[in-house]
Amino acid sequence: MNKLVLIGNGFDLAHGLKTSYADFIEWYWDEWGKRLRNGKNKLEEDRFYSFKLSDSLRAASWGHAWSCRFNENPKQPWSNKEVLSKAKNNQDLCTYKSKSDFFENICNHLQRKKWVDIEDIFYVFLKKSFVPKHINDDLEFLKNKLIEYLKSIPKATINPNIQKQILEYFNKEDIAISSMDKWGRMEPNNIMLLNFNYTNTADMYLPKAYKYSINHIHGDLSNPESVIFGYGDERDDEYEVLMKKNDNEYLQHIKSFRYLEASNYRDMLSFIESAPYQVCIMGHSCGLSDRTLLATLFEHPNCVSIKPYYHRKEDGSDNYRELVQNIARNFTSPTLMRDRVVRKDRCEPLG
Numbered sequence: 001m002n003k004l005v006l007i008g009n010g011f012d013l014a015h016g017l018k019t020s021y022a023d024f025i026e027w028y029w030d031e032w033g034k035r036l037r038n039g040k041n042k043l044e045e046d047r048f049y050s051f052k053l054s055d056s057l058r059a060a061s062w063g064h065a066w067s068c069r070f071n072e073n074p075k076q077p078w079s080n081k082e083v084l085s086k087a088k089n090n091q092d093l094c095t096y097k098s099k100s101d102f103f104e105n106i107c108n109h110l111q112r113k114k115w116v117d118i119e120d121i122f123y124v125f126l127k128k129s130f131v132p133k134h135i136n137d138d139l140e141f142l143k144n145k146l147i148e149y150l151k152s153i154p155k156a157t158i159n160p161n162i163q164k165q166i167l168e169y170f171n172k173e174d175i176a177i178s179s180m181d182k183w184g185r186m187e188p189n190n191i192m193l194l195n196f197n198y199t200n201t202a203d204m205y206l207p208k209a210y211k212y213s214i215n216h217i218h219g220d221l222s223n224p225e226s227v228i229f230g231y232g233d234e235r236d237d238e239y240e241v242l243m244k245k246n247d248n249e250y251l252q253h254i255k256s257f258r259y260l261e262a263s264n265y266r267d268m269l270s271f272i273e274s275a276p277y278q279v280c281i282m283g284h285s286c287g288l289s290d291r292t293l294l295a296t297l298f299e300h301p302n303c304v305s306i307k308p309y310y311h312r313k314e315d316g317s318d319n320y321r322e323l324v325q326n327i328a329r330n331f332t333s334p335t336l337m338r339d340r341v342v343r344k345d346r347c348e349p350l351g
Helices: 009-013 021-038 062-070 080-089 102-113 119-126 132-152 161-165 177-181 201-205 239-244 255-259 264-274 286-299 321-327 334-340
Strands: 002-007 044-045 049-053 096-099 189-193 212-216 277-282 305-308
Touching: 002 062, 002 264, 009 201, 021 049, 021 062, 021 080, 021 102, 021 119, 021 132, 044 201, 080 096, 096 102, 102 132, 119 132, 119 239, 119 286, 132 212, 161 201, 161 277, 177 305, 189 201, 189 264, 212 264, 264 286, 286 305, 305 321, 305 334, 321 334
Parallel strands: 002 189, 002 277, 189 212, 277 305
Antiparallel strands: 044 049, 049 096
């Protein structure tokens, strides 16, 4: 029997890495603060925003403008966040313009909810778009910024508890009742880490041996062209509507088509076809943006068990129920879901 470990962003977060979308958006704005502090052009802009110095200041550069407008050099007393805030809120200093409703929605959602799923918001905008190339270009710009950010963060070190969880033996109590006839020995024959992240944190955990493999299903930072960033729910009621539009721009960032550009997806299929397997979920939210792929894994006849390693919060609560609810959305049979998902008292927090 084999083990398939799904590695999501929570895996990196459990190693203390700032890889959440919230961390990324904070970095993006911090970079804007640096740019506005040291900018050489009266007009500074990217795909999402523009900041243009007021002509009334008669300033040749942003550094000069800060001195003219505030009689103070912001390099020491002001943080990048404060520089950005002053630029946004002082019309005498500059004209600030937002050029992307998509990114504005991301920032507003993050401000309200304290979290955001960029891929979900992308799909909402894509479905209502009359010019899909525009939203596709927005996502492409954002993807490149995300790659730039992730390359800048430090590397992680091995967590011995997580390593133990990855390599631990099977327990018969965790196997679905309908799959008891597939129960074999307790030790996994083969382990594949199916890494949905773009980082290489997961690569630290498996020895270089024939029975272990790493599958960067969504690409990795060493090869930016391989990075898959988009949406993957072909069961959504409106997906068929997009297909019928006969405009391939609507399908540009649908994950299923990107999977065909590399061997990773086929390698995953070969693994799940080769023998019965248990799915272990480590840091993956199992949300709808990956539903097509997850349904393939969860409902496959060789899947004998789905064991979620949940997140325990500082207040003592955890996300086991929420995680299981997300898992359920990837099933067509609730009965099968209840049989295969390992009950909470048999699960534990990641790490």
